[in-house]
Amino acid sequence: MSAKEKIRVATLWLSGCSGCHMSFLDQDELILDLAKKIQVVYSPLVDTKTFPENVDVTLIEGAVANEEQQNLLKEVRAKTKILISLGDCAVTGNVPALRNAWEDGGKLALERAYLENTEVNKQIPRAVPALLDKVRPLHELVKVDYFIPGCPPSASVINYALTELLAGRTPNMEGRSKYG
Amino acid sequence: MSATTVKLKIDNVEVEVPEGTTILKAARDNGIEIPTLCALEGLTNYGGCRLCLVEVKGAPKLFPACTTPVSAGMEVITNSEQLREYRKMTIQLLLSERTHVCSVCVANDHCELQSLANKLGVDHSIFERNWTRKEIDSSHDFLVIDRNRCILCTRCIRVCDEIEGVHTLDLKQRGRKAEVIMDLDEDWANSCSCTSCRKCAKVCPVGAIYVEGEPITRTKNKDVAEFILTRRKRK
Numbered sequence: 404m405s406a407k408e409k410i411r412v413a414t415l416w417l418s419g420c421s422g423c424h425m426s427f428l429d430q431d432e433l434i435l436d437l438a439k440k441i442q443v444v445y446s447p448l449v450d451t452k453t454f455p456e457n458v459d460v461t462l463i464e465g466a467v468a469n470e471e472q473q474n475l476l477k478e479v480r481a482k483t484k485i486l487i488s489l490g491d492c493a494v495t496g497n498v499p500a501l502r503n504a505w506e507d508g509g510k511l512a513l514e515r516a517y518l519e520n521t522e523v524n525k526q527i528p529r530a531v532p533a534l535l536d537k538v539r540p541l542h543e544l545v546k547v548d549y550f551i552p553g554c555p556p557s558a559s560v561i562n563y564a565l566t567e568l569l570a571g572r573t574p575n576m577e578g579r580s581k582y583g
Numbered sequence: 584m585s586a587t588t589v590k591l592k593i594d595n596v597e598v599e600v601p602e603g604t605t606i607l608k609a610a611r612d613n614g615i616e617i618p619t620l621c622a623l624e625g626l627t628n629y630g631g632c633r634l635c636l637v638e639v640k641g642a643p644k645l646f647p648a649c650t651t652p653v654s655a656g657m658e659v660i661t662n663s664e665q666l667r668e669y670r671k672m673t674i675q676l677l678l679s680e681r682t683h684v685c686s687v688c689v690a691n692d693h694c695e696l697q698s699l700a701n702k703l704g705v706d707h708s709i710f711e712r713n714w715t716r717k718e719i720d721s722s723h724d725f726l727v728i729d730r731n732r733c734i735l736c737t738r739c740i741r742v743c744d745e746i747e748g749v750h751t752l753d754l755k756q757r758g759r760k761a762e763v764i765m766d767l768d769e770d771w772a773n774s775c776s777c778t779s780c781r782k783c784a785k786v787c788p789v790g791a792i793y794v795e796g797e798p799i800t801r802t803k804n805k806d807v808a809e810f811i812l813t814r815r816k817r818k
Contacts, residue, residue: 491686494707498687503714537714542707550706554686577704582697583685
């Protein structure tokens with residue numbers, strides 16, 4: 404199968420722990436079958452700097468916590484046919500969103516990380532994207548086509564979803580993956 | 584038990600149960616499962632979680648199966664597409680009301696809310712979360728209440744009152760402000776009525792009340808209903 408005929412797949416890592424990407428890699432030898440049919444065009448696992456046009460499927464791990472992620476998510480949505488929320492952070496906000504319970508949670512989180520829990524060079528970095536007031540799951544900002552909850556979702560359920568999509572079928576995620 | 588029985592249809596199956604039986608019990612005794620969170624055999628039915636809502640032919644509204652007694656000739660539908668939609672929505676409302684984060688919860692994989700969400704196919708919530716912050720009381724020697732995870736099913740309050748017979752636990756406030764409290768809103772350690780019996784932790788369907796340092800599998804590994812029924816018979 405030439406690169407042109409392959410399904411163009413992207414994965415995106417927003418505010419999450421990368422556990423969902425680990426689970427994606429944990430498909431073991433099944434990933435070899437996938438590799439025959441897909442081309443990974445953008446991912447933390449490949450060295451592409453900008454999100455390409457005409458992506459068939461994008462799996463997104465993590466919640467949206469800062470302005471850069473918010474803008475990137477909108478760009479990705481516009482350039483992707485099928486967008487999948489991968490894992491609890493993308494689906495519910497999960498741990499990154501725990502700060503939402505505080506009115507100024509973003510500020511408190513930064514202070515905790517860069518001032519309270521460090522001995523030297525105490526300062527809050529400024530040359531990084533500004534945090535949003537509230538951390539949000541993807542579907543509160545853009546249209547999401549499929550949801551795969553789980554912390555992380557199992558490799559088999561990721562493989563099932565991708566295999567079904569590659570075969571041109573609609574994956575039935577009901578009861579397959581669970582929160583937590 | 585009364586000898587009088589009532590005939591009715593549940594999901595088009597004809598069943599015969601003693602008069603006064605609830606729709607929920609009639610269904611369960613005949614192998615028809617209706618999802619619930621607040622109902623627990625041996626405790627007074629409360630009708631709070633609304634997951635067991637069923638349709639009764641000829642009636643314009645839905646009825647909670649756990650508090651509605653059967654009547655002769657009743658035709659009950661427990662699993663229509665509309666009911667399934669409503670149940671999914673109810674779970675989503677429960678998930679969005681407080682901070683339910685399974686990945687950091689003590690009851691992960693042993694939670695009735697989590698497993699129902701999974702079973703009913705709730706893979707995301709259409710409701711934005713409240714992200715409220717409620718008080719955690721860990722003042723007791725080993726019992727902890729994290730009110731952020733509470734779904735207000737009141738099982739703990741009912742088991743404390745009806746089985747242990749001390750009524751340490753109760754609710755304060757109403758609606759989304761409602762909270763489980765000890766005595767007159769004391770810290771748990773200062774409660775003069777609590778007998779530290781752990782029944783509240785045992786019946787809690789989620790991770791709101793738990794025993795510190797004890798694996799959740801041990802707290803919740805028993806058939807809770809059976810345990811309560813045994814206690815009830817002991818008088």
